[in-house]
Amino acid sequence: MARTLILWLPPLAALDDEGTRPAWLRVDDGVIVDSGQDDGWVDAWEKPEDDGADDRLVALAPAADVPIQWRHYPDAAPAQAAAAARIDTLKDSLGDAAGLHVVSGQPADTGQAVPVAVTTHAAMTAWTGWLKARGFDPAAIVPAAATVPPPEPGTLWTAELGGEQIVRTADRAYASDPELDRLIAGGHDIAPLDADRMREALLLTLAAPPLDLLSGGWKPKRSWSVDPAMLRLAKRLFIALVAISLLIPIIHAIRLSSDSARADDAVVAMAKKAGVTAADASAAEAELDRRLAAAGGGPLAFSVPASALYGAMGDVPGVTLKSLSHRTDGTLTTTLAAPRVDDVNKVLLALQARGYRVTAQPMAGTDGLQMANVTIRAVP
Numbered sequence: 001m002a003r004t005l006i007l008w009l010p011p012l013a014a015l016d017d018e019g020t021r022p023a024w025l026r027v028d029d030g031v032i033v034d035s036g037q038d039d040g041w042v043d044a045w046e047k048p049e050d051d052g053a054d055d056r057l058v059a060l061a062p063a064a065d066v067p068i069q070w071r072h073y074p075d076a077a078p079a080q081a082a083a084a085a086r087i088d089t090l091k092d093s094l095g096d097a098a099g100l101h102v103v104s105g106q107p108a109d110t111g112q113a114v115p116v117a118v119t120t121h122a123a124m125t126a127w128t129g130w131l132k133a134r135g136f137d138p139a140a141i142v143p144a145a146a147t148v149p150p151p152e153p154g155t156l157w158t159a160e161l162g163g164e165q166i167v168r169t170a171d172r173a174y175a176s177d178p179e180l181d182r183l184i185a186g187g188h189d190i191a192p193l194d195a196d197r198m199r200e201a202l203l204l205t206l207a208a209p210p211l212d213l214l215s216g217g218w219k220p221k222r223s224w225s226v227d228p229a230m231l232r233l234a235k236r237l238f239i240a241l242v243a244i245s246l247l248i249p250i251i252h253a254i255r256l257s258s259d260s261a262r263a264d265d266a267v268v269a270m271a272k273k274a275g276v277t278a279a280d281a282s283a284a285e286a287e288l289d290r291r292l293a294a295a296g297g298g299p300l301a302f303s304v305p306a307s308a309l310y311g312a313m314g315d316v317p318g319v320t321l322k323s324l325s326h327r328t329d330g331t332l333t334t335t336l337a338a339p340r341v342d343d344v345n346k347v348l349l350a351l352q353a354r355g356y357r358v359t360a361q362p363m364a365g366t367d368g369l370q371m372a373n374v375t376i377r378a379v380p
Contacts, residue, residue, distance in 0.1 A: 005058070006058050007023075009127050022037070022162070059140070061213060065123050072114075078108065104117075115210050115211055117213065124218050142212060145174060149168070155188055156185050156190045157193045159198045160198075167181055167184070312346075313336075316343050319336055323335040338370055339369060344362075358374060
């Protein structure tokens with residue numbers, strides 16, 4: 001439900017009078033449901049905390065302090081017309097320009113009249129302070145004179161709004177003065193505006209205010225308040241993120257453990273097919289290595305240390321192999337020859353770097369080559 005409280009601000013002359021009781025209307029979903037000119041507007045604005053209502057407070061500034069003028073710029077675009085209206089109104093206004101607060105509306109189409117309101121920064125300070133002292137934050141402050149619809153051609157309207165009599169001409173709206181109204185009207189008739197029509201125009205105007213005095217330097221600062229519901233949602237998302245971050249490595253560890261267990265079971269099953277009975281994968285692997293070693297295979301086979309030896313010799317040109325033998329315990333015995341002792345040492349160091357246990361016995365060759373009897377353990 002959309003609720004709007006329309007509150008007439010007291011004139012500046014009566015703002016400090018404690019006995020002043022502003023007029024007010026309460027509108028629910030476009031229908032006036034309550035009104036008065038007393039302190040009842042405070043009670044009318046009280047509401048349950050969680051009734052889901054879309055509420056706003058619209059204050060109406062008195063015409064006596066905020067007259068309205070409509071200016072015409074037939075050939076100007078809406079934005080240009082609004083800017084020109086502010087400048088021209090400021091030029092035509094009396095008093096210090098720095099103390100004036102001039103606000104213009106923006107017409108919907110080119111050629112439409114531009115409404116312009118003139119008040120003072122002192123008045124804005126007084127009204128906003130009066131509202132703040134009562135704990136209210138208005139959504140808009142609209143000149144009351146701007147809500148009176150234009151009169152019929154050749155006539156003037158006079159309308160009572162919030163206890164104030166307002167005169168509306170074709171291009172102006174201002175507080176009525178019995179001594180001046182006839183002089184301003186000239187030969188035109190001054191007709192009273194029907195109260196029902198005025199209320200209808202008021203509701204239509206406030207649905208889309210043509211002017212809002214809370215603009216320019218008086219535009220409310222945007223408050224960065226934290227929505228409690230959003231804060232609760234953020235906390236829940238953060239907790240979920242932390243939980244997921246912790247669960248990912250746990251699940252990964254469980255899967256890894258499960259995969260390792262399946263791999264161990266597969267090793268035990270394969271060993272069983274080979275006739276090896278073992279309690280776990282490590283025992284099965286050890287037994288298979290023992291049987292392969294006894295048969296001259298597995299990690300103790302000839303190919304393992306021999307490939308390491310040939311790989312080391314490939315990095316040192318000039319080293320030749322004179323003899324090569326292998327035992328079933330994985331020991332490889334060879335005789336290496338090279339033009340220099342350093343070349344043989346490079347091969348031995350390369351084997352040691354690969355984790356093999358190497359022993360060497362140097363000797364001199366009959367052809368001038370440097371030789372060494374080398375023993376290489378197949379298992380690091």
